[in-house]
Amino acid sequence: MSLRTFKTVIANLIGGFLIAGIYISVLVVQRQGALQQISVYNPAWEAGQAASEFIRLEHRLAEFGMPGSHIDKDEVELRFDILLGRARMLNEGSFQDLLQRNPEHHATLREFQETLAAAQPLIAEIDRNPEAARKALELLRPLEGRLAQLASVAHNHGAALVQKDQQELIRLHWAFSGIAASLILVGVVLIFLLDKHNRLLGRAHEELHVLAHQDALTGLPNRVVLRNELEHALTRLKPNGRTVSVSYLDLDHFKDVNDSFGHETGDELLKAVADRLRACIPASEGQVRNLISRFGGDEFAILQTGIRRPQESAALASRIVESLRAPFSVNGQELFIGTSIGIALAQRNMTPSQILKHADMALYHAKADGRGTFRFFESDMDEQLQARRVLEVDLRKAMTNGEFELFYQPQINIEKNEIGGFEALLRWHHPERGLVPPAEFIPVIEDTGLISPLGDWIIEQACKEAATWPRDVHVAVNLSPIQFRNRGLVQSVSRALAASGLAPNRLELEITESVLLQDNEMTVSTLHQLRRLGVRVAMDDFGTGYSSLSYLRSFPFDKIKIDQSFVREMSQRADCLAIVQSIANLGASLGMPTVAEGIETEDQLRQIQAAGCTDAQGYYFGRPKPARELVHTLAALKHKVRVA
Template structure:
């Protein structure tokens, strides 16, 4: 038998339920077994469950499930129990027998709670709470067989017996029952009034109704669950199993029964229910509980009680995670939850929906004024610095607000409208609040249509590469071309990348699209004569892909392009991410023989440190500096400084956005090596590139 208090065999995608759930597994008050409904196998068991089934944890977790340990006579009923629960999402309590390898039979009472659900609500993993009721079951069997008075004087567990005489309205109970109720020991009967006085008021009416219904149906017995307050102040959960006695005219005369203290079991079930409906990190309601409370609030709103839904997330949260680590990010989320709770009333609900996303139900207030005041308070308190693990962390929040009934009377609609308002608030800037407006839905629908069009466009091959030349300043010779993506939309015509690339990054389409761009650019460049290079931009999302190096290597191999002719351009956004992983990827790309360029140099704040850490082949000076040449002294000074620095680092410089001869001459004076812009050519499709190269070559010779 396993000596460990808790043994586990968890799938990779199973989330940790937290310390509360682990404490249940480590408890010896009841057996616990976690079951995967898809495979029918045990995932975790505790030592108490091992003892009940007569098997070690290693045996139970070696591909076995409930059907492997249950008594053969109970196997069909047990399978039906799990099948019914997996289908309906609700598990009924049941009793069954476990058969030990040595022939020992153990009776057990099984309560099952859903621990994790699939996205469609079907149960995925459950936890069974198992109590050994062998002694109680055998005693009840003996009493039922002999039809004698029920005298349960068992010393096993917290189990007692009683007999309620309806003629005298007196209750005779054994020593075990008196101990459960906290009554003085003795043989004297207890009046029914005193007996029921210990029962919680909210449970008495239900007990009376259930008993009368069973008697009215001439039932043999009934099982009742209720709570009592003991004289010492303890709240206990009890389960009573009754047998009714009838006279010759079918009038009930008495009830005999057994009482079991199930307090630990009920408390464990409550803790599991809490885990299932609350976020383990912050303790806030999770999406499931938030949705249930939102449905309740909507029902009240249909009767005229308005409320507000506030959706918010944290500004700069990803920067905290990336720079200070996930441990501090978790601490920040916990601190944010504390501040949010402090600003709300008991009738309000705040939930963590996932990541840094939170949602609030603000009820029973005058809207929209109260929602505005609450949103402003939240923006103010979340802007204040957080002191976490020796760091001062400053974030902030943006909020979107939808109102009921004005913005909808469906839970999904209100949450969706709040999300759309949040999307607008973030687009307008950080630290803002925004109420839902009907036109937001139209814009969101347009965004969804654009997303569908993009997915279709990739399959329909509607994308095309245009190319813009890069010219050597000294000779005006074309040294390379930059590949620029265009979308030939069947209705909108040629669509520039800034209109759709951000969305492709959001929906993950940038990965297959970027792979196509690399393959197509290399294939086109391989057809050009000479040693002209081809420059391809890599988005931050694409650069973070684990398969990037393999994709580049495959594109070179299949096209036959000399790696020295491929130039990959990245922005400072890439360098701001996980530095060590980023540098590792850059060195692996460099090892292929390709050239690496830093694009849009000067628009960030950390370029110099990265130029020192990685030997870029080229630095591209952003067009904002080229545009102001001759107009501001600062632009010329910056270009001269960058060109001189890159020369010292053995890096080429390319100035973007060159449109006039004056700018071109100024760049030559500042020491810039290459230039790119409309002065030489607008981006052109692949079919025009040979002619364009020939024309620019003649121009270079003439100059």
């Protein structure tokens, strides 16, 4: 039972107690009223007394004037006055209920009063008129039987009312007893619920204690436990003795899994990662103690105590990297992630916050070095981190201030010996540093999430500028994996085409294999939606992923771009040349043009041409230029290159 439900139950019970208490008070009042009714109700007594007084008056009248009688006028008048009083009482109060029930009784009482009124003058002169007593007696005698009958009816009526009131008292008694028993039962239930609630509170307290020290998803100790253990370990450090290290782990490409397969699959993957960490990290290795902790999200941390050399932490980090590099099977999907690790060693008088901050800095540099590796903290990393933060601030200002510009590099159709199109490349004109190398700021844009709004601008600007070129020249735009996951990508492309008037088949979107690494329905659906717009789709950096051939089977690309790493080493490595030839033959068999990137020499051009590539791109044909400096014929381009 939840706390909210329990409070509702308690409130209802208290409300029930209040209502029952009020009702019992009403019953008590009713019971007292019934008792009072019984005690004060006397219609039978009134009728009986009236009949008795009537008979006494008759006796007094009969004896009045008889020889030896001691009855005098005063005695007769007293009895008459008493009878008059009884007659008045019969016309008042509760006796009226009986009269209303039977008109005959009402007539008897009316006649009784009229007879008394007629007899009253006779009673007044009874001492002066010897016949007055006899006449009064003759007036009264006919009513004797009827008054006795009225008294009998009143007695029966009173008995019925008493029985009815007794039954009502019995009903009130049982109602009172039932409510009292119910209250007792409710009290017992309330006591039971309170006891149960106390037990639940105790259990919840235990669970909260566990949750406060354990990650709910993976079952690993949480940040609080690691920090407490780290603090104790730092207080126990001795000069020139064993030391402490903290390793920060951040899963590579975990966000791709969450975005592609949903958080449920992401949670299952985190559990699998935790299990694999437990398997490859022993709790102790000699005098070294290891504590695995989950910090939240896709971040984990390892505390090592009792180490003598940094190599011990490096060996553990290397083992973790290799373990997490292997594919994971989650919900029927084969997932590849990997991890980056930052390691910080404790120094003298170091606080837990400082060593955790150092590990975080080292992790950042491990990710910047290409992920899937580990780095130790170095003193100059703090300066680099500050420089990174300054760069992030400058990039946000650059978007507002319009400091970005698109440069274009030509793509040459080898067979036709002409410029087939240009690839749009982002450049940043920093107000103080000048032209910033793309390799320096592009990763930061992707990490900070600026790539989504900036990517929309790139597509719009490229379409706008390409609309002024010759109609047989296309423009190629790279899409980052983060940009491709944006659900508004198709709408952004559609708006850019509509605003610029560029023919859809002149826009070519290049995606890398990392976009397709987490292959799912949403990815393929987005590709088909772009295709329905009339846009061409090219696979960039082909050959560097895990399963390029399966990608070509799942979606019919319009072009294949061979990664420049193969082109640059064709002269030195026969396997690179063989790979280029294989990709060119594959493209020809599938009817897809193949573009060789990174052409810098005439020898490389001849080699890729002999290999069967249909297009080429590289510094050999010219460096990227802004739109205002572009030429659109190969002859003009060669002339410009020679002049330069």
